[in-house]
Amino acid sequence: MNETKELQIVKLLKDKNPDGMKLLLYHYKPFIYYIITPILPNQDDREECISEISIQIWEKIRLFDSEKGKFLSWFTAFVKNTALNYAKKNVKYDGYEDINVLKDIVSSDILTPEEIILKKEREEELLNAVNKLKKQVRLIFYRKYYYMQSTEQIALEFGTTVRAIEGKLYRIKKQLRK
Template identity: 45%
Template sequence: MKEEDIIARLRDGDSQAMEALMQQYGPFLRYILTPILPNASEREECFSEVIVRIWQKQAQYDPEKGSWKAWIAAIARNAALNWNRNRKQTESLSEEIPTDTMIPEDILLRKERQKILEQALLQVSRQERLLFYRKYYYMQSTAQIARELGMTERAVEGKLYRLKKKLRELLGGDTV
């Protein structure tokens, strides 16, 4: 089934579209979840949550802002990170109440830093940008990146080192 058909059927509320979604994009979504959630049972629970979120939020997908695959990848990544965050908070609740709440100024500063980093990433090559996203956005291990790109781990580490150095220069010496 084509991507457009799946999207249209999801928007029509067709429950069979969920099956098509899992069949066509399940391996891709699990690929996104695996580095973030190495525990198989947690990963499967999160995967189910991701499918439900896609179902619930499919009306928010806007092709003008990006591709369908990038949109579902972001949902999967964010769900996995939230899963980890919630698990860690639950583990620490027995000790004390977390003081993780960010004040509005911190949120604004974080968004500004994110925009600056995005601008700097646009100034590096596409290959370097993809390497950065694999390591720091999708949290893939160096071994996984090396294996999938047909490189040695040392070569990947070297490229990441040079990329971070280049980004520091582009950002005016700020730490990346």
């Protein structure tokens, strides 16, 4: 989607025009599913989460500032965080999922100022290192560790084997540790 269309959707949402939400869901619903499916494997949970995302976007769209970044980046982080929070609050233990893993993912520990600075520095170093990777390698990294896509799905989309993707991920992690 082009940036003009994104900004049109944002303007409609900020003006509290329901057409903005319709356009957002029309253009981004598949993308939302792409992000939340690894976090919420149950279809009913995904549907409820999409409703929650819609409500939250409607209420918090004013927080988006086009001067600070692109809408897609903000939207992606918003959707992912909303899904993680939804999972933490609503996913029931069914013997197959460990709710403690979700709690660790969405941990709400309060950081000291020093820890915040160190965390930000580590994130900047990691981002710089990731940006130095070749485009295809960077895409694999983001799909696995940011969008939490399965190795099998990545292999399928790149037309290669799971083993090849696992090898690339191993080499990526090794390179980023340097």
